[in-house]
Amino acid sequence: MKPYEHHSSKAPINKRSSSSLYDDDGYRSLFTQHIDAVLSCDLQTKIIESNAAASMLFGYETKELSGMLFEDLLLSSELIDIKKLFKLVSGGTSRQIDVVLACKSGHTVDVNVTFLPKISNDEVVGVYVVAKDQSEQKRLENELMLTKEVYESFFLHSADSMVVLDLQGTVLQINSAFEKNYGWKQEEVVGVNFVMIQPEFQSEFVNLFQIVRYGGSVEGFETIRRHKSGKLFHISLTLSPVRNKYGNVTGIAGITRDITVKKQKEKEIKDREEHYRRLVELCPDGFVVYHDGEILFINTAGAEVLGIEKKENAIGESFISYIHPDSLDDMKKRMKLVEQGETLPFIEQKFISREGRSIYVEMTSVPIEYANMPAVQTVFRNITDRKLVEQALRESQEKYRIIAENTHDLIVILNPEGIVFYASPSHERVLKRQPRDYEGKSIFDFIHPEDREELRSAFDQKLRNGIELRKLHTDGEWVVFEAKGMSVTNEEGFLESYVVVFRDITERKQAEELLKKSDKLSVVGRLAAGVAHEIRNPLTALKGFTQLIASGNGKQQEYVDIMMSELERIEFIVSELLVLSKPQAISFQKKSVKNLLNDVVKLLEAEALLKNIQFVTNCEEDIPFIECEGNQLKQVLINLLNNGIESMEKGGTIVIEGKKQNNEQAVVRIIDQGCGIPEERLKQLGEPFYTTKEKGTGLGLMICYKIIENHKGKLHFYSKKGEGTTAEILLPFADSNR
Numbered sequence: 001m002k003p004y005e006h007h008s009s010k011a012p013i014n015k016r017s018s019s020s021l022y023d024d025d026g027y028r029s030l031f032t033q034h035i036d037a038v039l040s041c042d043l044q045t046k047i048i049e050s051n052a053a054a055s056m057l058f059g060y061e062t063k064e065l066s067g068m069l070f071e072d073l074l075l076s077s078e079l080i081d082i083k084k085l086f087k088l089v090s091g092g093t094s095r096q097i098d099v100v101l102a103c104k105s106g107h108t109v110d111v112n113v114t115f116l117p118k119i120s121n122d123e124v125v126g127v128y129v130v131a132k133d134q135s136e137q138k139r140l141e142n143e144l145m146l147t148k149e150v151y152e153s154f155f156l157h158s159a160d161s162m163v164v165l166d167l168q169g170t171v172l173q174i175n176s177a178f179e180k181n182y183g184w185k186q187e188e189v190v191g192v193n194f195v196m197i198q199p200e201f202q203s204e205f206v207n208l209f210q211i212v213r214y215g216g217s218v219e220g221f222e223t224i225r226r227h228k229s230g231k232l233f234h235i236s237l238t239l240s241p242v243r244n245k246y247g248n249v250t251g252i253a254g255i256t257r258d259i260t261v262k263k264q265k266e267k268e269i270k271d272r273e274e275h276y277r278r279l280v281e282l283c284p285d286g287f288v289v290y291h292d293g294e295i296l297f298i299n300t301a302g303a304e305v306l307g308i309e310k311k312e313n314a315i316g317e318s319f320i321s322y323i324h325p326d327s328l329d330d331m332k333k334r335m336k337l338v339e340q341g342e343t344l345p346f347i348e349q350k351f352i353s354r355e356g357r358s359i360y361v362e363m364t365s366v367p368i369e370y371a372n373m374p375a376v377q378t379v380f381r382n383i384t385d386r387k388l389v390e391q392a393l394r395e396s397q398e399k400y401r402i403i404a405e406n407t408h409d410l411i412v413i414l415n416p417e418g419i420v421f422y423a424s425p426s427h428e429r430v431l432k433r434q435p436r437d438y439e440g441k442s443i444f445d446f447i448h449p450e451d452r453e454e455l456r457s458a459f460d461q462k463l464r465n466g467i468e469l470r471k472l473h474t475d476g477e478w479v480v481f482e483a484k485g486m487s488v489t490n491e492e493g494f495l496e497s498y499v500v501v502f503r504d505i506t507e508r509k510q511a512e513e514l515l516k517k518s519d520k521l522s523v524v525g526r527l528a529a530g531v532a533h534e535i536r537n538p539l540t541a542l543k544g545f546t547q548l549i550a551s552g553n554g555k556q557q558e559y560v561d562i563m564m565s566e567l568e569r570i571e572f573i574v575s576e577l578l579v580l581s582k583p584q585a586i587s588f589q590k591k592s593v594k595n596l597l598n599d600v601v602k603l604l605e606a607e608a609l610l611k612n613i614q615f616v617t618n619c620e621e622d623i624p625f626i627e628c629e630g631n632q633l634k635q636v637l638i639n640l641l642n643n644g645i646e647s648m649e650k651g652g653t654i655v656i657e658g659k660k661q662n663n664e665q666a667v668v669r670i671i672d673q674g675c676g677i678p679e680e681r682l683k684q685l686g687e688p689f690y691t692t693k694e695k696g697t698g699l700g701l702m703i704c705y706k707i708i709e710n711h712k713g714k715l716h717f718y719s720k721k722g723e724g725t726t727a728e729i730l731l732p733f734a735d736s737n738r
Contacts, residue, residue, distance in 0.1 A: 034053060035053060038050065040128055050066070089117050098110070167213060169193050181258055182227060184228050211239075213249060236259050238256075241253075285380065286381070297370065343364075348360060348492060362383050419441065420441055446471050448478055468481070482505045594621070597619055619659075627734040635707065639704050644674060665713075667730055671726045677717070682717055685717055
């Protein structure tokens with residue numbers, strides 16, 4: 001259909017008279033007063049007359065419109081044959097089209113145009129053009145279409161899940177985000193009551209549904225929902241009523257947003273806050289939070305420092321009341337700086353407790369937000385004891401200088417970098433070096449290279465318990481010392497120096513070595529009977545097979561193999577005996593626990609058999625190597641096995657176990673069936689000269705304890721009277737195996 005064929009009707013011919021319609025006052029009034037634009041045109045499309053509404057619509061004066069062709073008002077893009085349209089109307093047919101006309105100002109206007117035949121004396125003499133402005137209607141239609149498109153785009157492409165329900169809770173529509181987040185497809189849920197999709201949340205859903213059904217709304221309600229797969233997730237739910245044009249609620253629109261990540265983060269924040277709260281509460285330092293000087297929070301340690309029996313009693317009190325008058329002015333200045341947003345470094349101040357005691361503290365303050373208000377957090381540490389010690393140290397410094405200058409121990413004072421600025425005169429007596437030879441030099445220059453790292457890590461840690469190290473004598477020899485010390489801080493609380501005391505323990509170390517050698521000789525002596533028996537058996541075999549070979553028997557090679565085997569056994573026993581009896585250089589090497597146990601068992605097996613005792617060895621195959629001095633560990637194992645043998649007068653079995661524990665250490669257990677040890681005497685084992693044997697010296701176990709300690713291990717005994725004894729050795733694995 002062509003544009004101008006939009007609507008047509010045959011106009012009836014007026015039979016009233018042959019005069020012009022304009023001669024009729026009624027028609028004239030209708031023309032001029034019509035609310036729509038009316039143009040009177042001749043059959044050649046020329047405008048003869050127009051009404052006021054036309055001038056207002058097109059922006060032309062009436063006289064300007066007169067004489068214009070109607071097609072001049074058409075937008076150039078409108079492809080309409082106006083002359084043809086007028087010709088059709090001249091045949092008595094009305095026409096109606098939608099067209100865009102151009103105004104004088106250049107603006108365009110959407111109009112609905114009706115073309116009516118103009119009749120005079122029963123003939124069509126022209127055309128009435130009635131133009132109805134449709135701009136507002138078109139705008140509203142466009143806005144409606146745009147709104148619909150925006151809604152559909154928002155509904156379909158929103159990242160939030162959307163669902164539309166009727167008033168019975170039946171699903172009418174869902175978007176793609178709903179399908180993705182809940183796992184159900186549109187065809188699975190449309191037409192299904194929402195309660196059937198999420199039955200476990202029926203009660204909650206019904207309550208919320210009723211609120212919205214009666215005109216209310218739900219915004220940001222946080223709850224949980226279940227995915228089709230069964231997985232629960234957190235959502236924020238918004239429900240709104242859907243209304244018709246009369247304002248009646250006809251349905252419910254729901255929007256849910258997955259807030260699982262948000263809830264997880266909230267939980268993480270809450271967990272961190274709880275962790276922080278517990279950390280603060282358990283911290284040995286005092287924590288106090290205050291606003292405008294009023295205490296809002298204080299932890300247990302802080303309350304104890306300030307002498308507050310119950311920390312709750314401090315809430316609401318003035319923090320200033322706990323500041324000593326000597327520090328009050330400075331503290332007020334610092335508090336003002338923190339309230340302005342500054343973080344202050346640690347400084348020493350004086351507090352005063354509820355009982356009136358002066359307390360020295362080391363403290364720092366930072367601005368924070370607490371309970372949604374700006375506040376100050378102050379962390380303080382009670383250093384009263386340290387300050388008293390420092391004061392006592394300073395007061396007695398002269399007194400101790402006399403002692404330092406006359407003691408046989410070596411005393412040095414070092415700066416934090418290890419540079420010596422005082423060495424006692426005893427250095428000259430012990431190491432033949434003048435004190436001035438040390439001053440200004442690093443203490444590490446005079447320490448054995450192998451001991452320097454241990455000394456570095458020992459400052460402020462192990463020095464108080466003592467470590468062993470070697471210092472250089474002027475003759476080039478290394479002298480063994482035990483070092484102990486402490487750190488000294490200045491009035492500002494900063495590290496000022498280290499005081500280290502070195503005691504010559506060379507003679508003590510020599511005595512310990514003699515004890516080890518003595519115990520070793522004792523072990524060798526106890527082995528003598530077993531060794532004699534062990535060697536005598538192979539010698540008897542050797543003698544017999546030598547006689548067989550001499551007789552010319554044909555099995556000579558077989559006899560020779562047996563003889564070689566027996567000779568190797570004699571060689572092993574003698575070698576082990578020599579190793580134990582000779583002094584050995586201390587050398588830690590990686591060793592197999594299983595091999596160590598097998599060597600010791602071979603050595604003591606003969607002695608055990610003489611006393612009707614059998615060894616049962618259970619050793620795991622995959623025990624990592626340990627780093628040890630093999631001969632010393634064998635000495636320990638022999639001592640423990642001999643103790644077990646001596647305790648089993650009626651014979652029996654000794655179980656020897658080797659296992660790994662927690663992938664960190666090896667465990668060796670020697671379990672005998674002897675007479676056992678009373679529980680009250682177990683604690684005394686290892687003490688010098690304490691023994692449970694009639695002829696014992698009490699040195700064997702003491703040396704065993706010392707050897708295991710030097711291997712960074714532990715030695716334990718478990719026993720009950722009459723139930724046997726278990727000796728347990730724990731030894732760390734070599735570093736490369738950990």
